[in-house]
Amino acid sequence: MSHRTTGPLAAAATIAAMLIHQAPAAAQATITIDGSSTVFPIAEAVAEEFQRANRNVRVTVGISGTGGGFKKFCRGETQMQNASRPILQAEMEECRRAGVRYVELPIAFDAITVVVSPRNRFVECLTVAELRRVWEPAAQGRITNWNQVRQGFPDARLTLYGPGADSGTFDYFTEAVVGRAKASRGDYTASEDDNVLVQGVARDPNALGYIPFSYVASHADTLRTVAVDGGRGCVRPSAETVEDGTYSPLSRPLFLYVNLQALDRPEVRGIAEFYLSPAGRNLIREVRYVPLPEQAYEIGLRRIRERIAGTGYGGQPEVGMPIVEVLRHDPRE
Amino acid sequence: MSGGALSAEAAARGMPRASVGRLRSNADLIFAAIGLVALMIGVLTLTALIVDLAVRGLPRLDLQFLTSFPSRRPAQAGILSAWVGTALVMLVTAVVTIPLGIAAAIYLEEYAPKNRLTAVIEVNVSNLAGVPSIIYGLLALGLFVYLLGLGRSILTAGLTLALLVLPIIIVATREALRAVPPTVREAAYALGATRWRVIADHLLPYSSGGIATGVIIALSRAIGETAPLITIGALTFIAFLPAPPVRPEFPFVSFQWLFDPFTVLPIQMFNWVSRPGTDFLPNAAAAGLVLILMTIAMNLTAIYIRIRVRRKVKW
Structure with a gap:
């Protein structure tokens, strides 16, 4: 009997002894990608196809959120960072302190989409000013009825759904609509899981919410999109209006940041170029995002080729600026 | 009556x-x-x-599902990396937590002097069983990932879950030891047996049914945990397996797999559930079934041990 009980102990001791001898060996050509959950479907598709073509390369993709991902990226733990917004001043500082330099590559468009239930028949279009009236911090506890949003809307309770504060979608929407990132009323149903928002809005005829476009595209029968008037008339989000820049200010570019030092590795450079290739563009369409104008990919490829580090945004979340405009500026660190 | x-x-x-x-x-x-x-x-x-x-x-659960890596296409996606990850993490957890838990319980029950320090330890062990799992994740991130430099690996995950369920095993083992009638101990001591002989030859065999139950409750909890593993950085998309445990050249065994990145079934399920659209929901359900089957398999092992012990022990 004593044999049987000491068995596991002995095994544990043996393993512990083996471990001391076996220091963590250098991983074999592993590319680690982490960051935004919004960009995850693109990264997953790219990783899947890239590994199929390059059997000796291992690619991992994590979901830490844009902010959480930058923390790892700027510590040098990951080689590539998915971001649903440009890098912020504080994150640039963190990267600089750790000596991590990076190349900024815009890869696709997403459109933040304002949605209501199909049973809501009175909202067709909302102006940015009306959205601000609903979502600004001062609205908390005050704007609670649809007739406060616009005269002529029915007397019905206004229920709100939106992403939580860790989400890049939240950051961008508040920046674009309220004027300051993360400035939002707090009395709404918040979830990091966009499907929860989809369910909530679909069931409630008085609901108003905002979610990434890819979730709307796959729930076309349970949600109704609301056109947004950014000053040039009502525009409904679609691949066309996002691509030509008329769906403003709620269309946003998605980014890939690549560790400059890792870019020396052929497999890292290979996958970065694959993101920007025509094959990568097809993957972006397949997972229901909108590709950037052709020119953006050419500039991205040049940044990889010439190892141009830094961001074109200067650490500020910029809204509504056409992507080609941003890319024309030289990146700074 | x-x-x-x-x-x-x-x-x-x-x-x-x-x-x-x-x-x-x-x-x-x-x-x-x-x-x-x-x-x-x-x-x-x-x-x-x-x-x-x-x-x-069930309609989604087939051999292809069990032997494929995750994919953006629901019909091609599978859970190979996830179930292998879950199995390996559970292996590490079991190897670490079972001997530690049982040894700690034996010490507390049979050796520890009954003083204030022991009382404080006992209260703490019981309280630890109720600490939210995310706290263990944060502890593991600081201790295993950064301080000890074990990385975001299978080893780290196994150790984290081992810590998480250790109190459960300690409490269950102590209960099982206490259930052995004192007369058994007294009789053995009366015959001149040492304390260790009493424990090894009598207490452990008689209480192993109860211990097995505790171990299974503990491992069943560990297998479904997501929060602490996300905290230490388990990955979501991973389309390769850890290094094999055997290799052709000396010394023939390899522990490289302990340091490899991994994913587990609950994380894979969570990822599929939170995707746009409903295409991946059957995959998530099928992965859930596999998880339940793995838990049931562990339970059956415990029941088997219990039945065997009952048959042998006659007071």
Whole structure:
């Protein structure tokens, strides 16, 4: 009997002894990608196809959120960072302190989409000013009825759904609509899981919410999109209006940041170029995002080729600026 | 029970003799009904969940699903990296936590002096069983990932879950040891056995059924944990397996897999559930079924051990 009980102990001791001898060996050509959950479907598709073509390369993709991902990226733990917004001043500082330099590559468009239930028949279009009236911090506890949003809307309770504060979608929407990132009323149903928002809005005829476009595209029968008037008339989000820049200010570019030092590795450079290739563009369409104008990919490829580090945004979340405009500026660190 | 004993008991409680029978049988009936309802709530909920999962997931559950890596296409996606990850993490957890937990319980129950320090330790062990799992994740991130430099690996995950369920095993083992009648100990000591001989030859064999139950409850909890593993950085998309544990050249075994990145079934499920659209929901349900099957397999092992022990132990 004593044999049987000491068995596991002995095994544990043996393993512990083996471990001391076996220091963590250098991983074999592993590319680690982490960051935004919004960009995850693109990264997953790219990783899947890239590994199929390059059997000796291992690619991992994590979901830490844009902010959480930058923390790892700027510590040098990951080689590539998915971001649903440009890098912020504080994150640039963190990267600089750790000596991590990076190349900024815009890869696709997403459109933040304002949605209501199909049973809501009175909202067709909302102006940015009306959205601000609903979502600004001062609205908390005050704007609670649809007739406060616009005269002529029915007397019905206004229920709100939106992403939580860790989400890049939240950051961008508040920046674009309220004027300051993360400035939002707090009395709404918040979830990091966009499907929860989809369910909530679909069931409630008085609901108003905002979610990434890819979730709307796959729930076309349970949600109704609301056109947004950014000053040039009502525009409904679609691949066309996002691509030509008329769906403003709620269309946003998605980014890939690549560790400059890792870019020396052929497999890292290979996958970065694959993101920007025509094959990568097809993957972006397949997972229901909108590709950037052709020119953006050419500039991205040049940044990889010439190892141009830094961001074109200067650490500020910029809204509504056409992507080609941003890319024309030289990146700074 | 004889009528005489009944009335004697009733008299002792100061009840009138005549009403005792009816009162008793009524209370008996009511309590049995409450108990049955309570049982049914649990069993029916569980059944409904499993049936729902089976209806959604069973059509998707095939060999291709078990042998494929995740994919953006729902029909090609599989859980190979996830179930292998879960199995390896559970292996590390079991190898670490079972000996540690049992040893700690034996010490507390049989060796520890009954003083204030022991009392403090006992209270803390019980309290640790109720600490939210995310706290263990944060501890592991600081201790294993950064301080000890073990990386975001299978080893880190296994150690994290081992810590998480250690209190459960300690508490269950102590209960099992306490259930061994003191007469067994006394008889063995009277024959001149040392403390270790009493533990190894009598206490552990007699209590191993109860210990097995505790171990299974602990591992069943660990297998479904997501929060601490996300905290230490388990990955979401991973389309390769850890390094194999055997290799052709000396020394023939490799522990490289302990340091490899991994994913586990609950994380894979979570990822599929939170995707745009409903295409991946059957995959999530099928992955849930596999997780339940793995848990049931562990439970059956425990039941088997328990039956074998019961057959041998006769007091």
